[in-house]
Amino acid sequence: MNARVWGFAWRSLARQPNRAVLGLLGIAAVGALLFDMLLLSRGLVVSFRELLDSAGFDVRVLASDSPVVTGPRIGGASTAVAALAALPEVDEVVPVRFGAARAAAPDGERLEVFLTGAPALTRRRPWVLLEGGDLDAPGPGARPLVINRNLARRLGLAPGKAVTLEGDCTREPRPAPPVRFEVAGIAAFPFDDPAALTAATTPALFERACGFEKEDAADILLVASREGGGSMAAVSAIRARRPDLHAFSNDEIVARFQQVGFSYFRQISAVLSSITLFFGFLLITVLLTVSVNQRFAEIAALRALGFTRRRVVLDVFAQAVLLVGLGGLLSLPLGWALSRWLERILHAMPEIPEGMHFFVFEGRALAVHGLLLALTAVLAAVYPMRLVARLPIAATLRSEVVS
């Protein structure tokens, strides 16, 4: 297809600007929705993977294959940590406890705080320190606490200030003594939802705040595999050493999440992508078919003047490509803006971590978008191209003269 074909197709479209503009806008709207559905189809999985990787741990060990919040705790945690840390495939093991606590806001409201217990002397932490010091910063005897920005804002706290927490880890009316902590630093917790009030302290202080006896338990063991070995090697080694525990690599967790967590969005994106593609196909087919029907006499005249069949067919094809190509380009910024709006709507769901996104841009989504639109352009042009290819020149011209 040379420049003359494209120029002729462009002029054919420009002759009916209203129709062409509406066609472009229609394709842009359909393309924008398609683009968003492609971003949605993998958005949660991609951002979930990024969250899992963000703290530097690539293996999670649990007592069962149930989710952390509903599953049993790992008993004899210190023995398990020692056994796993001794494996040559493992670089570091961090036992973590999860619970809840209550704190009194300045206005008297009782705030529910998500409380985490993790050792102070590890190289990696399940949080990212933003301000102040970490749990190992204060001197001996202190009761360090790391809090997130929401909690700091809500209680008017800053590093160095004190706060009292009442443990509420068992969800039973079992009294836990209030514990006065000193805020060591402000941190970002990867899995926090936008409204979460989160705090972390050492395992000993966690147990004290929750009113637990010396339990030597952990809800989860976060494991970093040794560099070069890979997470699967660490998982295999852990399974061999402690078959009673359940080890999962980040890849396995993501694969499981893909099957269960929010798979509804993948399904709906598949359904809507199919519908939008069919819609785009219908729009282009109708536009081109009606346009060709109205131009039968003109096309027959062009054929009579010496235009080959291939040339007029290519003209229709080029029109389809121009409409879909320009509409597709327009759909990208439109789709991006639309995805921001839809993201804001969906992010209002409870317990969605702040760092998790429904619509995540990937080069692959852009490529699939282009490919699907190109396929739509080709399929939509088939019927009008067939009409043009089979146009009887003499009969059409005669019919035009008679009418």
Place this chain on the structure above:
Amino acid sequence: MAVLLSLVSLIHLVAGAAAPAPPASEPPAILVSRQLLAREGLALGDAVALSSSPSGAGARRFRIAGAYEPVPDPARLGAVPLEVRLHLPDLLALTADPADLLSTDSVQAINVALVSPDESGPFRRDLAARLPGLVVRDTAAGDDSNVTFVVLDRFHLAIAVVTVVASSIFLLALMVMLVDERRETVAVLRLIGLRRRRIFVQVMAEGLAIAAAGAVFGVLLAALLEGAFNRFFQWRYDTALVFVRVTPAIAAQAVATAVPLGLAASVAASWGLLRQGALALSRR
């Protein structure tokens, strides 16, 4: 007033080999979810051992008295409900912690059905005052799962708005083409004396007919696809949830949106044509 005690706990199905020797008396009856029955190849009347420990320690034998379809829970979509239902004393005995005397006499929740549901407010206040520390909640009150579905509802509405915008553009393009094709006809009508207003009414009537027919067809198509969508998603997620339901209210809403849009598109498309003179229209 009927009171139902419930205790939800994580228990483990223990392999047959780990089961203790059967007692002389018949083991207590349990109900098993359809999904668990199918996954483990169990049958009614089978004896199974359940334990509250992942290691299978302290397992007790039970007899499967029946299978049940778990109440569909949209918040747990995708998670296969592998559940059993035990009599409360059996569950308390199975999950009891010897170190905690209260564990055989504790439940997580007590469901209360009131004789007069309208009195739930005073009942909640009264109970909270009598038993401080107890959380009393109306089952009709919203919780996080409700918020999730409110958000999903907003998301679907947003998608519907985008679809309507795209459809409107499509419709406008179609009407522009239709009007273009009618150019000569309109010119002839004007030349034989029909007034602009008369032709405008005709265009409106045509637009109304097309929009109404399209809307009715759309509703019929949705009703036809309703079963297919539901069957596919019910199969995909192994659930009895209903995903798509074309209600009269939704059908009316669709028609009420589509018909005015169709009318507006036909008027907008023919506006320019009707403003031209008869001679200008007949010029080729």
